Amino acid sequence: MKILVVDDFSTMRRIIKNLLRDLGFNNTSEADDGLTALPMLKSGNYDLLVTDWNMPGMQGIDLLKAVRADDDESLKNIPVLMVTAEQKKEQIVEAAQAGVNGYIVKPFTALILKEKLEKIFARIG
Amino acid sequence: MVEEKELITDDNIARVKDLLVCMESGNEEDAIEIIDELTTIRETELYQDMGKLTRELHDAISNFGMDDSINKLAEQSIPDARERLNYVISKTDEAANKTLEAVEESIPICNDLNKQALELHATWQKFTNRELSADQFRQLSRDINDFFVNTYEISKIKDHLTSVLLAQEYQDLTGQIIKKVINLVAEVEDKLIGLIQITGAPQVETKKDNDSSGLDGPVVPGLEHKDTVSGQDEVDDLLSSLGF
Numbered sequence: 001m002k003i004l005v006v007d008d009f010s011t012m013r014r015i016i017k018n019l020l021r022d023l024g025f026n027n028t029s030e031a032d033d034g035l036t037a038l039p040m041l042k043s044g045n046y047d048l049l050v051t052d053w054n055m056p057g058m059q060g061i062d063l064l065k066a067v068r069a070d071d072d073e074s075l076k077n078i079p080v081l082m083v084t085a086e087q088k089k090e091q092i093v094e095a096a097q098a099g100v101n102g103y104i105v106k107p108f109t110a111l112i113l114k115e116k117l118e119k120i121f122a123r124i125g
Numbered sequence: 126m127v128e129e130k131e132l133i134t135d136d137n138i139a140r141v142k143d144l145l146v147c148m149e150s151g152n153e154e155d156a157i158e159i160i161d162e163l164t165t166i167r168e169t170e171l172y173q174d175m176g177k178l179t180r181e182l183h184d185a186i187s188n189f190g191m192d193d194s195i196n197k198l199a200e201q202s203i204p205d206a207r208e209r210l211n212y213v214i215s216k217t218d219e220a221a222n223k224t225l226e227a228v229e230e231s232i233p234i235c236n237d238l239n240k241q242a243l244e245l246h247a248t249w250q251k252f253t254n255r256e257l258s259a260d261q262f263r264q265l266s267r268d269i270n271d272f273f274v275n276t277y278e279i280s281k282i283k284d285h286l287t288s289v290l291l292a293q294e295y296q297d298l299t300g301q302i303i304k305k306v307i308n309l310v311a312e313v314e315d316k317l318i319g320l321i322q323i324t325g326a327p328q329v330e331t332k333k334d335n336d337s338s339g340l341d342g343p344v345v346p347g348l349e350h351k352d353t354v355s356g357q358d359e360v361d362d363l364l365s366s367l368g369f
Contacts, residue, residue: 011218011221011222011225014222014225014229015225018225018228018229018232021232022232053340054340054342059340085342085343085344086340086341086342087341087343087344087350087353087354087355087360088341088350088352088353088354089352089353089354089363090352091340092354092360092363092364093363093367096364096367096369103360103364104357104360105354105356105357105360106343108357112357
């Protein structure tokens with residue numbers, strides 16, 4: 001299971017990576033915004049994308065939309081988990097409409113991350 | 126405003142009478158002189174008025190600047206506050222990294238000890254059930270010895286925990302700094318209101334500006350946030366209402 005963690009704050013990436021490792025996911029990479037993430041996703045054969053929303057360069061929502069609009073079927077259908085401090089209802093709705101697979105608001109706990117990942121993987125079987 | 130100087134004085138009445146006499150007698154020279162006198166009286170009043178107004182304005186402006194805080198705000202306090210806030214970022218960053226480092230170094234130690242303990246316990250149970258050969262028992266006793274040696278690593282975890290503990294000092298420092306910046310912002314607010322009052326501009330309700338990203342960022346307790354959810358449960362409810 002190869003996972004890409006996208007967040008502009010290195011500490012947050014580190015926290016997520018540690019939590020993922022704790023859940024048994026050791027193969028994680030990092031990117032600090034959508035612009036760096038997108039080429040990695042295109043060439044990297046990732047199985048899951050975990051992304052923040054508010055980032056300089058390319059924001060998480062635009063990364064999500066770019067991924068969903070990609071020609072590559074496997075990238076287009078990659079599960080995307082949004083982990084963000086954005087709590088506006090319209091934003092959550094926007095993410096849902098853009099095809100997000102899970103939405104976690106910061107601050108979050110290890111348990112919430114675990115639940116959301118399980119839910120995502122249960123759905124995609 | 127300067128008090129209106131008495132116009133109808135005996136002096137002035139005398140001047141006007143003289144003026145009339147001069148004009149009727151065709152004495153133009155004297156008539157002009159008297160008119161000039163009267164004009165000067167009016168002009169002096171006007172100059173005094175303007176002088177006083179100018180002084181008031183000057184005083185207001187210099188008091189505004191000279192209570193020294195506004196200059197200090199612009200030249201010192203605000204750049205200073207920027208520095209302070211940058212310091213908050215670097216302090217919290219440092220603390221987060223120190224903590225993460227300690228945790229990242231502790232977790233593998235815990236995992237190893239945990240795994241070894243589980244294995245030893247399983248083998249130990251075989252031993253109590255008399256399922257171990259002599260060779261296996263010798264291996265078990267070596268493993269137990271190794272395990273004891275490995276438990277010395279616990280002292281490293283203790284050190285890491287202490288460094289996590291110490292890393293929390295940032296809260297005290299950053300708390301104090303942020304408090305100072307809050308006070309500064311309040312002071313700037315006061316000065317701005319003062320400035321608006323001096324210029325006499327009407328106080329208009331302005332629309333709240335968002336920062337350039339157009340995103341709200343974290344919800345701050347105590348601030349008004351429209352149409353936001355409070356916590357993961359509400360996110361989940363919202364999403365499930367959308368058929369998620």
